Amino acid sequence: MNLSKTKYTNACVCKKMLWLDTYKSEVKGAIDLNSVMDNGNLVHDVARDILGDHITIEFNNDLKVMVDDTKKAMKQENVVICEASFIYKNNFCSVDILEKNKDSYNIYEVKGSTKEKDIFLTDISFQYYVLKNLGINVQKYYLVHLNSSYYRHGELELDKLFTKIDVTDEIKKLENVVANNIESINKAMESKEEPDIDIGIKCFNPYNCPYFTYCTSSLEKPNVFSINRLQTKKKLEYYKNKLITFKDLKDVEMNPKFKMQIEYELDNKEDYINYDNIKSFLDTLTYPLYYLDFETFQLPVPAFDNINPYMKIPFQYSLHYKEGENGELLHKEFLGTTPDPRRELALQLISDIPRDVCVLAYNMGFEKSVIKNLAFIFPDLREHLMNIHDNIKDLMVPFANKDYYNKAMQGSYSIKYVLPALFPNDESLDYHNLELVHNGSEAMSFYNTLFDKTKEEQEYIRDRLLKYCYLDTYAMVKVHDKLIEVVEKKNG
Numbered sequence: 066m067n068l069s070k071t072k073y074t075n076a077c078v079c080k081k082m083l084w085l086d087t088y089k090s091e092v093k094g095a096i097d098l099n100s101v102m103d104n105g106n107l108v109h110d111v112a113r114d115i116l117g118d119h120i121t122i123e124f125n126n127d128l129k130v131m132v133d134d135t136k137k138a139m140k141q142e143n144v145v146i147c148e149a150s151f152i153y154k155n156n157f158c159s160v161d162i163l164e165k166n167k168d169s170y171n172i173y174e175v176k177g178s179t180k181e182k183d184i185f186l187t188d189i190s191f192q193y194y195v196l197k198n199l200g201i202n203v204q205k206y207y208l209v210h211l212n213s214s215y216y217r218h219g220e221l222e223l224d225k226l227f228t229k230i231d232v233t234d235e236i237k238k239l240e241n242v243v244a245n246n247i248e249s250i251n252k253a254m255e256s257k258e259e260p261d262i263d264i265g266i267k268c269f270n271p272y273n274c275p276y277f278t279y280c281t282s283s284l285e286k287p288n289v290f291s292i293n294r295l296q297t298k299k300k301l302e303y304y305k306n307k308l309i310t311f312k313d314l315k316d317v318e319m320n321p322k323f324k325m326q327i328e329y330e331l332d333n334k335e336d337y338i339n340y341d342n343i344k345s346f347l348d349t350l351t352y353p354l355y356y357l358d359f360e361t362f363q364l365p366v367p368a369f370d371n372i373n374p375y376m377k378i379p380f381q382y383s384l385h386y387k388e389g390e391n392g393e394l395l396h397k398e399f400l401g402t403t404p405d406p407r408r409e410l411a412l413q414l415i416s417d418i419p420r421d422v423c424v425l426a427y428n429m430g431f432e433k434s435v436i437k438n439l440a441f442i443f444p445d446l447r448e449h450l451m452n453i454h455d456n457i458k459d460l461m462v463p464f465a466n467k468d469y470y471n472k473a474m475q476g477s478y479s480i481k482y483v484l485p486a487l488f489p490n491d492e493s494l495d496y497h498n499l500e501l502v503h504n505g506s507e508a509m510s511f512y513n514t515l516f517d518k519t520k521e522e523q524e525y526i527r528d529r530l531l532k533y534c535y536l537d538t539y540a541m542v543k544v545h546d547k548l549i550e551v552v553e554k555k556n557g
Contacts, residue, residue, distance in 0.1 A: 174209065
C-alpha cells in the first residue's frame with residue numbers, strides 16, 4: 066500500500082488503527098479534530114519563516130507532481146523548501162522544512178506541541194528512511210516545537226517562539242526499526258481480516274484513539290473504563306486481570322470515591338448527602354454573592370502582546386448575583402467586540418464586581434487563573450482584580466468531595482454531569498436544548514472565527530454565545546439553591 070508518514074506513525078501506535086482507517090472507517094468515533102488541524106496549520110504556516118525566504122511546494126492530489134516540483138526546487142542553490150515531497154517504494158513523505166546547504170540538507174519537523182514527544186521521533190525517522198534510501202544527503206534532523214515560556218512583546222520573534230532540538234543521533238538509531246516496521250505494516254494491511262489486537266495503553270497514549278469505542282463495544286456497560294477519574298494505567302491493570310464489569314469490581318479494594326460509583330450503579334442507591342459537610346461549605350459563603358463563569362479561547366501562536374502559546378484568553382463572562390440571601394436574582398454579562406477583548410473585559414469585570422464580595426465559581430482554579438493573568442497584564446487594575454481573585458469560592462467542592470452524590474453523576478463532579486443529576490426533568494437546564502453553542506469548545510471555536518463573519522452572522526453567533534454562558538452561571542445558582550434546600554429540609 067501507499068504509506069505516508071501519518072499512516073506509518075498511526076500504524077506504529079497500533080496496526081489495527083490503520084487497518085480500520087483503510088477498511089472500516091465508518092466505525093470511527095466522532096472526534097472533533099478541526100481546531101487541532103487549524104492550530105497545526107497555523108503553526109506550520111508561521112514556522113515556514115524561521116529560516117527566512119523559502120519556496121513552498123503546493124499540495125496536489127497527484128503526489129508525483131509534488132515530487133517533481135520538489136526536484137526542480139532542489140536544483141537551486143542554498144534554498145529553503147517547505148513541504149518538500151519524496152517517494153521511495155510507495156513510501157511518501159512531505160518534509161515541513163528542507164534546508165539546502167551546498168550539497169547537503171537539514172530537515173526541520175514542526176509540531177504544534179509545547180514539548181517533545183516520542184511519537185515525533187517516529188514521524189521523523191520515517192522521513193529519514195525515505196530520504197536516505199533516495200540518496201539525499203541529510204546532515205541534521207531537527208524537531209521544532211512551540212516554546213511555552215515565550216511571551217509576545219511587540220513583533221513576533223520566531224527564534225524565541227520556537228524551540229529547535231537536534232535529534233539526528235536518535236533518528237539514525239531507528240533506521241533498521243523503520244525498515245522492519247514498514248515490512249510488518251504492509252504485511253498486516255494485505256490481510257482482509259481485522260487484526261486481533263487487544264486494547265492497551267496505546268489506546269490513550271500518545272493520544273486517544275478514535276476507535277476505542279468500537280474496540281470495546283463487546284464489553285458490558287458500564288465497565289472499568291467507565292470509572293470516572295481512575296488512572297488509565299489502573300483501568301488497564303484491572304482489565305488485564307479480567308476485572309472488567311462493575312460486578313467484577315464490586316469486591317475489589319479501591320478508593321472509596323471510585324467504589325461509590327460502582328456501588329451506586331449496581332445497587333441503585335438513593336442520593337448520598339453529607340448534610341454537615343454541605344452546611345459547613347454553605348456557611349463559608351456570604352452575601353452579596355456573585356456567580357462567575359468565563360469563556361476563553363487559545364492561540365498556538367500569540368497574536369497579541371503578553372500571551373504565550375495556548376494561554377487561555379477570556380472573551381466572555383456571565384455574572385448572576387444576589388445582594389442578599391432572599392434578594393432578587395440579577396444578571397450582568399460581557400462578550401468581546403474585538404479579537405483581543407482582555408482590557409475591555411477586565412474593566413467591565415471590576416465595574417461589575419465590587420471589592421470584598423464573595424464570588425462563586427465552579428472549578429475555581431480556571432476562573433482564578435484567568436483573573437491572575439489579567440492582573441499581571443494590567444497592573445493598573447491589579448489590586449481590584451486580585452481582590453476578586455482572593456474572594457472566590459468553589460461550588461464544585463461538595464461534589465468533588467462526594468458530599469452529594471447520586472447514580473446519575475456517573476462518578477463525575479463536572480457541572481455537565483451534576484446539573485442533570487440534580488434536575489433530571491428540567492429542560493431549561495439542558496445544554497442540548499441550546500442552539501449552536503453547547504459547550505466551551507464550541508464557544509471558543511465560534512469566537513475564534515467570529516470576526517470573519519458577516520454582520521448578520523455575528524449577531525446570531527453572539528446571541529447564542531450569550532445564551533450559553535448565561536446558562537453556565539444560572540446552573541450554578543440552581544445547584545447552590547439545591548444545596549441550601551437539602552440542608553434546610555434536614556434541619557426542618
